[in-house]
Amino acid sequence: MLDRVPLADAARPLVRLGGAGFAAGTTEILKDVTLDLAPGDPIVLLGPNGSGKTTLLKIAMGLIAPTSGEVLADRAAVRSAFLFQKPVMLRRTAAANIAFALAAAGRPADRGTVAGLLDRVGLGAVAERPARRLSGGEQQRLALARALARAPEILFLDEPTASLDPQATKVVEDIIHQVVAEGVTVVMSTHDLGQARRIAGTIIFLVKGRLVEHAPATTFFRNPSTEAARRFLAGDLVL
Amino acid sequence: MGALDLVLRGDPTLLAIVRLSLAVTLSATLIASVLGMTLGAVVALTRFPGRTPLIVGMNGMMGLPPVVVGLLVFLLLSRSGPLGGLGLLFTPGAMIVAQAVLITPIIAALTRQVVEDLWAEYRDELTAMQLGPAGRVAALLWDARFSLVTIVLAGFGRAAAEVGAVMIVGGNIDGFTRVMTTSIALETSKGNLALAIGLGGVLITLILALNGLAWGVRQWAERHAG
Amino acid sequence: MRRTTLALVTLLALGAGGAVAQDKSIVVASTTSTQDSGLFGHILPLFKAKTGIDAKIVAQGTGQALDTGRRGDADVVFVHAKAQEEKFVADGFGVQRFDVMYNDFVLIGPKSDPAKIKGGKDVVAALKAINGAGAAFVSRGDKSGTHAAELALWKAAGLDPAGAKPAWYREIGQGMGAALNTSGAMGAYVLSDRGTWISFKNKGELDIVVEGDQKLFNQYGIILVNPAKHPNVKKELGQQFIDWVLSAEGQNAIRSYKIDGQQLFFPNAEATPAKKAG
Numbered sequence: 012m013l014d015r016v017p018l019a020d021a022a023r024p025l026v027r028l029g030g031a032g033f034a035a036g037t038t039e040i041l042k043d044v045t046l047d048l049a050p051g052d053p054i055v056l057l058g059p060n061g062s063g064k065t066t067l068l069k070i071a072m073g074l075i076a077p078t079s080g081e082v083l084a085d086r087a088a089v090r091s092a093f094l095f096q097k098p099v100m101l102r103r104t105a106a107a108n109i110a111f112a113l114a115a116a117g118r119p120a121d122r123g124t125v126a127g128l129l130d131r132v133g134l135g136a137v138a139e140r141p142a143r144r145l146s147g148g149e150q151q152r153l154a155l156a157r158a159l160a161r162a163p164e165i166l167f168l169d170e171p172t173a174s175l176d177p178q179a180t181k182v183v184e185d186i187i188h189q190v191v192a193e194g195v196t197v198v199m200s201t202h203d204l205g206q207a208r209r210i211a212g213t214i215i216f217l218v219k220g221r222l223v224e225h226a227p228a229t230t231f232f233r234n235p236s237t238e239a240a241r242r243f244l245a246g247d248l249v250l
Numbered sequence: 251m252g253a254l255d256l257v258l259r260g261d262p263t264l265l266a267i268v269r270l271s272l273a274v275t276l277s278a279t280l281i282a283s284v285l286g287m288t289l290g291a292v293v294a295l296t297r298f299p300g301r302t303p304l305i306v307g308m309n310g311m312m313g314l315p316p317v318v319v320g321l322l323v324f325l326l327l328s329r330s331g332p333l334g335g336l337g338l339l340f341t342p343g344a345m346i347v348a349q350a351v352l353i354t355p356i357i358a359a360l361t362r363q364v365v366e367d368l369w370a371e372y373r374d375e376l377t378a379m380q381l382g383p384a385g386r387v388a389a390l391l392w393d394a395r396f397s398l399v400t401i402v403l404a405g406f407g408r409a410a411a412e413v414g415a416v417m418i419v420g421g422n423i424d425g426f427t428r429v430m431t432t433s434i435a436l437e438t439s440k441g442n443l444a445l446a447i448g449l450g451g452v453l454i455t456l457i458l459a460l461n462g463l464a465w466g467v468r469q470w471a472e473r474h475a476g
Numbered sequence: 477m478r479r480t481t482l483a484l485v486t487l488l489a490l491g492a493g494g495a496v497a498q499d500k501s502i503v504v505a506s507t508t509s510t511q512d513s514g515l516f517g518h519i520l521p522l523f524k525a526k527t528g529i530d531a532k533i534v535a536q537g538t539g540q541a542l543d544t545g546r547r548g549d550a551d552v553v554f555v556h557a558k559a560q561e562e563k564f565v566a567d568g569f570g571v572q573r574f575d576v577m578y579n580d581f582v583l584i585g586p587k588s589d590p591a592k593i594k595g596g597k598d599v600v601a602a603l604k605a606i607n608g609a610g611a612a613f614v615s616r617g618d619k620s621g622t623h624a625a626e627l628a629l630w631k632a633a634g635l636d637p638a639g640a641k642p643a644w645y646r647e648i649g650q651g652m653g654a655a656l657n658t659s660g661a662m663g664a665y666v667l668s669d670r671g672t673w674i675s676f677k678n679k680g681e682l683d684i685v686v687e688g689d690q691k692l693f694n695q696y697g698i699i700l701v702n703p704a705k706h707p708n709v710k711k712e713l714g715q716q717f718i719d720w721v722l723s724a725e726g727q728n729a730i731r732s733y734k735i736d737g738q739q740l741f742f743p744n745a746e747a748t749p750a751k752k753a754g
Contacts, residue, residue, distance in 0.1 A: 074377055093378035099371055102393040111389070115379040141472075161379070329548035329706055337708070339549050340503055340534055421503075421534035424517070439653030440512050441678030 024049050025089050025165045025196060026071045030080035032220075033066050040066045042220045043080065048165070048198055052212020053191050055228070056200040059243070059250065062217040064200035065096065068167045071198065090116075092163035096170045098154030100142035105134055105153055108142050112160035124160075132156040132186055148179030155186060166190065168199040172206065184209060204244065208232060216240050218250050253448020263425075264449075268456065271429040274342055274416070278349035279406045286354045286405070287398065290361025291387050295369060305362065311355035317414030323348040324418050340421040345429070348415040353405035360401040364394050396468055403464055410457055430456075501530035502713045505542075505550035508651035509622055510696070511535035513671030513740055519729040523720055529713050537651065539619030545569055545699070548706025551714040554721075556621035556669075556696040570699035576721055577730050577741040579670050581625055581692040584656070585685035586663040599689040603633045610644045612664035613637070616655050617647030621694070626667045629691060656682065669694055671740040696741075698722075721745075 024047035033041040041063040048054060048071060056064040069075045070082055072093050084091075101108050109128050113120040129135045132152040137145060142153060151171060158166055168187070172180040187210060191197055201207055207214065211228040216239075224231060224240050235241050239250045256264045293304060325331050327339040327347070338344040368390050376386050391398065413431035420427035422436060430453045437446040510516065516533050523531060531552075536544065538555040545553040546569045553570065555561060564570045583599055585591070590611040593602040606613055615638065616623040627638060637645035648658055652672040659666040660680040668676075673684070686692075698718050703709040720726045727743035734740070 072378065074374065093374075095374055095378070099375045101372075101389070102395075112379060115381050115385060157379075329708055330546075334548070334708075340532065421532075421536075423503075423532045423534055426530075426532055439508070439651050439657070441653055441657060441676040443678055 025091075026082065026084040028067075028071065028077075028080065028082050031067075031070055031077040031082055032079035033063070033070065033075070034078045040220055041070070041077070044220075044222045045080075046215060046222060046225055048196070050164070050196045053187075053197040053199065053210050054213045054215060055207045055211035056198070056215045056217060057204075057207050057211075057243075058200075058202065058217035058223075059248075060202060061219070063220040064202075064217055065169050066220075067215075067217065068093070068169050068198065068200055072167050089165060090161055090163045091165045091167065092158035092161040094151075094154050094158045094166070094168040094171050096173060098150060098157075100145070100150055100153065103142060104139050105129065105142045105145065106138040108153060109156055109160055112157040116161040118160065118162065128156045128160055131159065131189075133182065148175050148182070151175060151179070151183060152186070155183065159190065163195060165196045165198060168197065170200055170202070172203075173201075180206075216243070218243075253445055253452055256448075257452060264452075266425065267428055267430055267433055268452070270342060270427075271410070271431075271453075272456075274345045274429060275349060275406060275409045277346045278353065278409050279402060281346070281350040282354040282357050282405055282409075283402050285350070286357025287361045287391065289354075290358040290363075291365050291391060293358070294362045294365035295383070295386065295390075305359075308355055308359040308362065312359050314352055314355060315414065316352055316412035317418065319352045320348050320415035320418035323351060323415065327419065339419060340423060340427060342420070342427055344419040345416045345427060348419045349409040349412070352412065352415055353409050356408060357401055357405045360404065361394075361398065364397045364401070365390050368394050396472065399464055399468055403461060406460070407457060410453070499530060500528055500713060501532055502551040502710050502717055503532050503534060503549065504552045504554055504717065505534050505536060505540075505544040506554040507538050507541060507556065507621055508535045508653070509620070509669045509672045510554070510556075512651070512653050512675065513669070514675050514735065515671065515730070515733055515741060518733040519721075519726065522729050523717065523726070526720065526725070527716055529716060531717055537616075537618040537620035538622075538624065542569075545701045548701065548708060551701055551710045552717055553699045553701060554696065556694050557624045558695055558697060560621075560624065561697045561699060565699060569702055569705060571702050573697045573699050574718065574722055575744055575746065576696045576698050577727075577743045577745070578693060578695045579741045580687070581622065581667055581694050582670050582673055582684045583665060583686035583692075584659065584668050584673060584682050585665040586659075587681040587683065588663060589685065591665070594683075594685040596686045597688050599629055599686050599691055600633045602686045603629055603635065606644075606665055607633070607635050607637065610642070612644050612646060612662050614655050614659045614662065614664045614666040615645060615647045616652065617649045618651070620651070622652060622667060622669055625692075625694060629667070632691065674735045674738055674740060695744075 026048040028044050028046050031041065031044045032039065044067060056067060058064055070077050072091055073084065073086055074093065101111060106125050106129065109125045110120040113124060126135065126138065129138050132155055134149060134152055134156065137149065142150065145153060155171070172183050175183065184206070187197060199210060214224065214226055214228050214231040215222065216224040216231065218239050224235060224237050226236070231240065232244065235244060242250055293301065323344065324339065326333050327336065327344050328334055338347065372390065376389060381389065411431070413435050416429055417432050417435065420432065422428050422432040430449060434446045434449045437449065511533060520531050523529065534544065534550065538557045538560065541553055541555050542560060542564050544550045545564065561573050565573050583602055585594065591605040591609040593605050596602050615626060630637060646662070646664065648655060652668055653676065655666050656668060656676050657678060660678060660682050663681070698721055700711060700714050700718055701709045703711045722745040727745055730741050730743045731739065
């Protein structure tokens with residue numbers, strides 16, 4: 012539980028990690044990560060595959076516990092939601108999936124609210140279709156609507172467009188922009204530089220489980236302070 | 251063939267036997283489904299010491315010999331036994347108990363497998379939605395509904411086909427506890443083989459019809475709710 | 477919808493099981509041979525018409541029927557193994573034993589008659605011949621009245637195939653109908669009660685080879701299960717059944733049961749059966 016710690020900019024962090032690490036067996040996936048996730052501009056976790064982005068997101072959401080260090084978050088007061096890289100559709104209609112998410116969040120699951128959420132993500136026409144029969148892009152959007160059904164303050168997205176074509180990617184990114192405009196703090200991972208540029212307010216750059224750079228996007232892209240970041244931006248594969 | 255004649259004429263004795271068979275087996279299946287699915291779901295989703303031996307035991311008991319179950323329930327319900335006061339022996343109630351005991355392990359073991367597999371798939375999502383244990387069980391059981399229907403049918407089939415348990419605890423009393431399987435056994439022992447085979451045909455047709463109906467319902471449901 | 481179905485099915489089940497206890501009914505433990513002969517189908521409706529009582533027959537082997545009585549799971553026992561029945565009463569499980577009827581056993585054999593005994597009138601000699609020829613013989617082996625009679629006949633012949641277990645002696649542990657089916661399939665000899673034999677529909681190559689010997693006499697007895705041992709026994713209704721079976725009406729009902737014009741059972745209850753006081 013987080014006490015109200017007054018910080019320099021008086022912004023209460025939604026989640027705080029202190030020296031958090033995660034090891035599975037002998038493999039260290041995340042090492043000694045310390046950061047605050049503050050409300051406000053979208054935060055993008057950037058880094059090559061295997062850099063620990065997904066694990067960091069899951070720890071921040073509270074889905075897994077760090078094996079070392081700590082994570083602080085007032086789970087009761089701060090509503091969070093998670094969009095998985097490969098979201099799992101419930102074996103029901105699209106509308107029923109939304110209704111389920113609403114009910115799970117303790118919100119009224121009436122037809123109006125469900126329809127509203129479906130329309131937001133452009134799935135109004137397929138409300139009664141079995142969710143598993145939707146296309147990849149439609150399923151991602153449905154999962155996003157499910158996450159939004161929770162009316163979260165902080166929304167975690169794990170490579171949400173990794174398996175989507177550019178068209179579908181644009182649709183999802185547009186929704187993310189809208190969500191940001193409504194005041195939701197978005198924490199998103201990606202390995203796509205272009206997407207990071209389009210979305211980020213702040214960049215958290217990870218390499219092999221270590222937090223290498225944590226800077227505002229403009230600073231990171233124009234003038235990265237680490238060698239690894241420079242090489243990543245230049246397109247190097249192995250850092 | 252004698253049995254076909256009886257069926258076409260709507261022979262009341264045969265109809266009474268069919269009605270009783272369905273009532274007994276459907277009741278037993280209902281009870282076993284409630285008990286078995288609850289047990290299966292709980293074991294699938296919780297960790298406790300002795301879980302693995304319990305799962306091995308549940309799986310093993312799927313093969314409980316009906317005649318052994320019949321004998322055990324008989325000893326339980328006999329007037330000289332612990333539950334004799336219920337006066338259930340040689341009544342359809344005893345037959346329902348015996349068949350429920352017989353098929354609960356099947357339903358429990360298969361439900362556990364299905365729920366455990368589904369949980370592996372849904373764990374991240376359901377955890378992210380911060381669902382409590384009751385919510386998780388309900389979500390998993392509903393989403394597993396098609397597999398669960400198949401499981402219930404498997405249990406029903408096993409109960410409908412058995413003769414050992416109902417013979418011992420029911421006593422095959424004419425007009426009271428005589429069901430299809432015990433009738434077939436009786437007619438065989440009387441040498442009325444043609445009639446026995448005919449009754450067997452009726453039983454198989456009944457079971458096939460019920461399975462066909464369930465299949466049809468499942469097809470319709472899948473098309474409408476995936 | 478589901479709740480209604482649940483309620484309906486539960487009601488049905490309970491109704492089937494429990495509510496019938498309100499009707500007048502008794503449980504009679506009897507033997508498979510008596511049931512297979514069809515006698516009960518003939519006499520029980522007459523009993524019900526007279527008294528309104530449903531006599532529910534649980535047909536088992538004699539040994540099992542007596543055990544059912546011992547456990548208190550039946551109200552009346554109606555079997556055909558006098559020695560065992562008398563022990564049942566002596567041990568306090570039954571109130572009193574009464575003769576009801578007799579039929580006879582017949583020795584059945586295959587058309588090929590390997591022991592060459594067809595048409596004989598001496599069953600003990602026939603059994604010796606079967607033993608000598610090593611001809612296949614099916615035994616019920618289930619502690620039934622018929623089984624007990626069979627063992628007594630082997631003993632009278634000075635033989636003990638149940639103990640020695642030669643290859644030609646086949647103990648199947650099942651009822652009379654099953655034994656006849658098996659004998660027909662194996663071409664074996666078998667001891668059967670006449671009632672089951674006459675009503676048996678799968679005779680095939682089997683036929684009677686020896687009959688009429690005094691030793692083949694088969695006496696049936698009826699006993700009320702002792703309510704002192706098992707208070708749940710329906711002693712008034714059970715006694716009504718026994719009284720009826722022993723009465724002129726019951727005895728006539730038994731006498732009138734025929735298959736193919738042949739009478740199967742011969743009533744021989746005492747004219748005024750001496751009843752124990754109380």
